Amino acid sequence: MAQQQFDLIVFDWDGTLMDSTRHITRSIQSACRDLGLPVPTDEAASYVIGLGLRDALQIAAPTLDPSDYPRLAERYRFHFLLKDAQIELFDGVREMLAELRELGYLLAVATGKSRVGLNRALDVAGLGSVFAGTRCADETFSKPHPAMLHELTRELGQDLMRTVMIGDTTHDLQMAQNAGAAGVAVSYGAHAAGALSALEPCFVADSVGTLAGWLRQHA
Incomplete structure (x- = not known):
């Protein structure tokens, strides 16, 4: 060596x-859908993976009022935790x-x-x-x-x-x-x-x- x-x-x-890439991407998209926001493409949603959650959601949902970031974060966590334990x-x-x-x-x-x-x-x-x-x-x-x-x-x-x-x-x-x-x-x-x-x-x-x-x- x-x-x-x-x-x-x-x-x-x-x-x-x-x-976990696919699951995170789908969770971001589902969270945006829950709030009636434009749903980011797979490429756009996966781009923000690795950033802190607030930074990621700001980029994934640029039209969202900053006061609503906590709501979007809550919906993301809801969807992510549905299958979190199954990720390997x-x-x-x-x-x-x-x-x-x-x-x-x-x-x-x-x-x-x-x-x-x-x-x-x-x-x-x-x-x-x-x-x-x-x-x-x-x-x-x-x-x-x-x-x-x-x-x-x-x-x-x-x-x-x-x-x-x-x-x-x-x-x-x-x-x-x-x-x-x-x-x-x-x-x-x-x-x-x-x-x-x-x-x-x-x-x-x-x-x-x-x-x-x-x-x-x-x-």
Whole structure:
């Protein structure tokens, strides 16, 4: 194995580790439908995945009066929670994380989910003890602001130059750039491979297996 480039590997959650992109997209669309708003296309609804909920809904429903954001957020949560417990990790994620820990990497999560939502997902997946640190959008600035990565590296005593952010959206890659960290993209989530590649990540993985292989050889 080549000399280790990174000490800290930070993962996005939805669309990167958890196969939740389609469900989030449908929940956004259903919430807009409930309030009689124009229903965003699949592409428009999936674009906002990874952002904090308020930022996401502002973009998904641009005609909504800001005073009604809480109503839209409530309807989104209603639809999302209907099938939340049925969402599973992508195949190979559990094994990849176990291997990375065995190799000595610190692992963390930076997500647009709320703290309550991430804790629930970690508990259901049985991954609560896997990550040395986690940061959620309702605790700090939403992506692509670099705060999540700044805070995680300070908390864990790590160097941003030896940190890599892995995610399925341009928001993840832009956050990595803004923070001065490396970025790796996965194209099996919310954003298209072309949009991800345009931001010049270190690598674009088309599957969890491909991602695990690249990390094994290059991280």
